[in-house]
Amino acid sequence: MLQDQLLIFDKWQKEFINEKKVLNMSKSTIMNYSNVLNRFYDYYGNYEDRLKFYEIDRSFVLSFISSLGNIKENTKNLYITVIKSFFTYVSKYNQKGIDFKDRFLDLKAKVQKSDPEYLSNEEYDILVKYLASVVKPKSFLQYRNRLILKILLFTGIRASELLGIKMEDIVLMKEEDVYKIKILGKGNKIRFVYISTDAIENEFLFIKDYITNYIAETSKGRVMARSELYIMIEKLFKRLGIKKSGVHLLRHTFGKKMVQKNINLSTIKELMGHENIQTTMIYARSDENNMITAIRLL
Known part of the structure; x- marks a missing residue:
């Protein structure tokens, strides 16, 4: 039996x-x-x-x-x-x-919620300064890696979503001076994120001559594995003296930065592809600095 x-x-x-x-x-x-x-x-x-x-x-x-x-x-x-x-x-x-x-029906485990880890303002500035520096000599891998990092940091998309972006998914909106990027998110839901032209134009135009399909392709023409993406970011963080790890760290940093800039939570929810706004709310939890600032405004 x-x-x-x-x-x-x-x-x-x-x-x-x-x-x-x-x-x-x-x-x-x-x-x-x-x-x-x-x-x-x-x-x-x-x-x-x-x-x-x-x-x-x-x-x-x-x-x-x-x-x-x-x-x-x-x-x-x-x-x-x-x-x-x-x-x-x-x-x-x-x-x-x-x-x-x-x-x-009622079978579930209790999950202790914790605040997500994100880059401090100092760490964020260090990373942004590096991404804005001039690449010498011009190298496909350096330009590709910078494009990947900028898209992750400035759009807040997931690693799996980044690895699925094709060159044709990135479209220039001249009047708005931004690139519109098509994202295939969780549950195969399509959404769009945006990034300023100045942020990625140099990298995007450079790798066009090397990429056949996906932006996260290796020099051999295959898409990077998620582990390779993780290792690439780990090496850079170590080089820059950032003692934190994880690809998702960049997504959390984007969410926190959006809240700090007083962007509407509904807008952040759509940009990050959250199904529930309660997920977005974790970035809106007040820290000590926010509370002190609020008191000074009285």
Whole structure:
């Protein structure tokens, strides 16, 4: 019986992951989904009490989460989210009329919210000064890297979104003196971000002669891996004496800068591609300097 149930599990898992690929989800997302379900599959196969696939319930999932040991709440939430998404898919397409949704309705891990890390004003100025300096000698990699960094820092897009930008997605709006960039965001939603012509014109025009399709191409014509993007930024930060890390740091810095410039939160939400304005609100939390400034205005 167990072998039959494992075959059922395997069938649904393959179909579920295949759907994610068809929907053009990022490779990292698909890998995360696969890793979670592979561990869940192994746990199911070794579970002492024989349980039919369609009998999997809340207590079984909690038992699996508990077996993972002392992991972070965010990691627990990832596992729960993937498993719930998987069984939502099974509920939708199984021919037996079995609905798992009610079984996992209140299943979630508590996530402790923390303020995002971003560049200090001093670190931001150091990075901007570097990006404004003259490139000598003229090098494809230096121009490409600067273009990538400027777009990340001055538009706040995600790393996965940056890696998906094609040369044709960047269009000059002469009257506005900005470049309009087409972004394919989460859930394949298209949005547009903008960056001043002066900010990237030199880099953009230079790499046109080297790039065949994507702006984040290597000298061999393939798109950079996310890990390569991370390493590139890490090396630069170390060189500039910035003791912080992560590509997402630039996105958080953009969000914080927009708030400091009193940009409307709804506008920031649209630019950053947030589904919920509550996500945007994390950049609006007051710090000590803001509170002191407010008091002085009384």
